[in-house]
Amino acid sequence: MVPEAEFRSYYGRPVIKEPVWKVPDVPAYLYLGGLAGASSTMALLADATGRPVLTRTGRISAAAGATASVAFLIHDLGRPARFLNMLRVFKPTSPLSVGSWILAPFSALAGAGAASDLTGLLPGLGRLSSSVAGVVAPAMTTYTAVLLSDTAVPGWHEPFRELPYVFAGSAVASAGAVGMLAAPAREAAPARRMAVAGAALELAASHRMEHRDEVIGEVYRTGRAGTVLRAAKALTVAGAVGAVFARRSRVAAVAAGVCLSAAGAATRYGVFEAGRQSARDPRYTVVPQRRRAAV
Template sequence: MSRAQGSNREQPSGAQGTSRAQPSRREHAMVEPAEFRSYYGRPIVKEPAWEQPDVPLYLFLGGTAGASASMAAMARLSGLPRLARAGTLVAAGGSLASVAALIHDLGRPERFLYMLRVFKPTSPLSVGSWILAPFSGLAAASAGSMLTGWLRPIGTLAGNAAGLLGPAMCTYTAVLLADTATPAWHEGRRELSVLFAGSAATSGAGAALLLVPTRETAPARRLGLAGAAAELSAEHRLEHNLGVVSETYRDGRAGTLLKAGKALTAVGAGLSLLGTRSRVASAAAGAAYLAAGVCTRFGVYAAGVASARDPKYTVVPQRERMAQTGSSGQ
């Protein structure tokens, strides 16, 4: 074999050399796209251990009570006795029912008392316990004084104090949920407080529209409209601004409940505008607002459960945060 032939064999042809040096653009990836899995497919974070319907009802009843107490305090100052009476009774009944739902979830009444042994400002659970307990006592004292006629000045003072705690009652449960590792709640921490405040406002307004004559419901109608705007805006952000986690608010049981809540809120707002003269329309608006509040609280809870069950909702946001941290460091 000559040197020329040997050199020809050692050096590939032009076409072959080009194909080795410059791979074809039509080549396909040899590795399948990554899947977000956990160890043996198990959830990464623990599913919320709270009972249903105890905790969603606790969220709904407490928010309704808080908004009603604040509305009753303002009604007393504005000279609207029937609106003040209805708000006081709803605040007392809602807060006591909320405590009962929480105690039922805890299993034993003394466990609720144990939560009051210390006050820890860095713990949303501790702060929430110290909001719920005095609010319930003040609301119950105000309602008892109003029904019996005893110690009315003290009852009025207690009702006004409960009204001051009302906004905290409406929103502290949102902070309590957002402080957990549950992806849907933690990622939506900026929106949940607004959502719960708006939903509590519509629920408190709904109770007033259902119980109070139309001539005194103007403040309740305005509160309901403001709450509906805040609620629908926050819910839209939850459904679209949380990346992959927003799926938990749009799909499945949570999506169904939240869609129903939005529809009922819109119906309640529309009927409240017609209820200025119609007692039937006003009562229907109140019922729609209250049903919307129940659907919203159960929907948010269901979204949290769904996000804890699928590892994707834990892994993807973590990787996105790591990528953002790396890019900002570079």
């Protein structure tokens, strides 16, 4: 019997280059961008249903999250000019180009809406800006998952079907967490529903992502990424349970909000670390390629 082949590369080097993106810049960029998008949607719906405190909470969260997300991205790039250079052209076939053109207008619109809400100036224009940002928000919430999936990193590329749902569910739960923390219980019902629904979507998509492909799923269940993602799941479950009781208890609302916020950040870092882990081991690159070639 021939023993099972070990996947090696020349001189023990990885088949592909490990991403050089920095921590915490890129995980923070992923988390804050998703939070900003889902918060903008929350603000739009809260405004339409007459919940002024939740509306303001969503607008401020969207503006702050988008601004901080851009700041972390620019810090990772090294110079602001590099971000501006990405806006010189619009290339529909490039997720990076499309993502840049989602991030920049959304940030401006969300910032204008929040500034108008806080100052009381130009309320009509501010409301219009927030509304347009709320329409763009679903793309803002999930485009970072497409950016990762479009790379050659197997831990990100192979689960390209599930990753947008993981990011969307995590973002919705995180926005719901902010709403529960900042808005009074009488206005926070949509935030509580967002928290529970987002947590359910994230958990279901994460389970599917980890078990659809046993080889790639290993990077999400082992090592540092596996440890972080298990903690994220525990926090997500705890936050969703707390959200159910948040209507009657302020303590439960705060606890649920903190758990879901921490879970959202941990999920982004875990996914980021899983991708880096998969790039280091040639097996995660070679096995999926051979499997596709055999079809």
